[in-house]
Amino acid sequence: DAEITQSPRHKITETGRQVTLACHQTWNHNNMFWYRQDLGHGLRLIHYSYGVQDTNKGEVSDGYSVSRSNTEDLPLTLESAASSQTSVYFCASSESLRNTEAFFGQGTRLTVV
Amino acid sequence: AQTVTQSQPEMSVQEAETVTLSCTYDTSESDYYLFWYKQPPSRQMILVIRQEAYKQQNATENRFSVNFQKAAKSFSLKISDSQLGDAAMYFCAYRRPYNAGNMLTFGGGTRLMVKP
Numbered sequence: 001d002a003e004i005t006q007s008p009r010h011k012i013t014e015t016g017r018q019v020t021l022a023c024h025q026t027w028n029h030n031n032m033f034w035y036r037q038d039l040g041h042g043l044r045l046i047h048y049s050y051g052v053q054d055t056n057k058g059e060v061s062d063g064y065s066v067s068r069s070n071t072e073d074l075p076l077t078l079e080s081a082a083s084s085q086t087s088v089y090f091c092a093s094s095e096s097l098r099n100t101e102a103f104f105g106q107g108t109r110l111t112v113v
Numbered sequence: 114a115q116t117v118t119q120s121q122p123e124m125s126v127q128e129a130e131t132v133t134l135s136c137t138y139d140t141s142e143s144d145y146y147l148f149w150y151k152q153p154p155s156r157q158m159i160l161v162i163r164q165e166a167y168k169q170q171n172a173t174e175n176r177f178s179v180n181f182q183k184a185a186k187s188f189s190l191k192i193s194d195s196q197l198g199d200a201a202m203y204f205c206a207y208r209r210p211y212n213a214g215n216m217l218t219f220g221g222g223t224r225l226m227v228k229p
Contacts, residue, residue, distance in 0.1 A: 031215045035219075040222075043219040048214075090158065092158075096215065101163065104157070106155075
């Protein structure tokens with residue numbers, strides 16, 4: 001069955017370190033998204049991609065970057081982790097059709113100490 | 114930019130009763146999509162129900178139904194015959210027309226507790 005997986009599920013890192021969260025989907029979807037979830041804010045869009053070599057900034061992109069070298073993967077990098085980036089991160093993918101839904105990974109809980 | 118507001122941070126319901134979760138949104142677009150997602154303690158985001166703005170008929174999925182009021186920009190979720198397994202965070206989400214990007218804008222969420 002097609003799926004979308006994130007790794008790791010949990011990570012603790014130190015302030016100032018570079019961290020990369022992985023997202024891999026086997027749906028062959030063109031669209032991929034990264035969101036962060038914080039209490040009271042729901043999920044907010046960090047970056048998104050509509051295809052290989054395409055990346056775009058979302059609502060809360062400062063301090064994050066993504067790259068899309070193939071259809072299946074959209075890794076999220078925190079260049080220099082900050083305590084404000086402690087959050088739960090979700091990756092999602094979807095097709096570019098009219099009546100389509102987004103599929104979410106299981107989330108990564110990141111703690112920056 | 115679109116905004117989505119869920120005014121009820123927490124709700125509780127007795128098992129087998131009915132509960133309604135509120136959601137309002139702000140947009141200048143006429144063609145869009147609305148969703149309700151459920152997030153149990155496992156953190157998995159589960160699609161509960163979707164509504165296409167051009168459809169006047171309210172969507173229904175088993176015990177879940179919506180009251181979509183386009184003019185009022187309101188999209189509430191009704192859960193009938195509540196079950197213990199319905200306890201979760203519920204998020205309302207807005208998606209722009211499919212040719213304007215597939216990203217979702219979420220509300221802040223409502224935590225639903227179900228009392229046995």
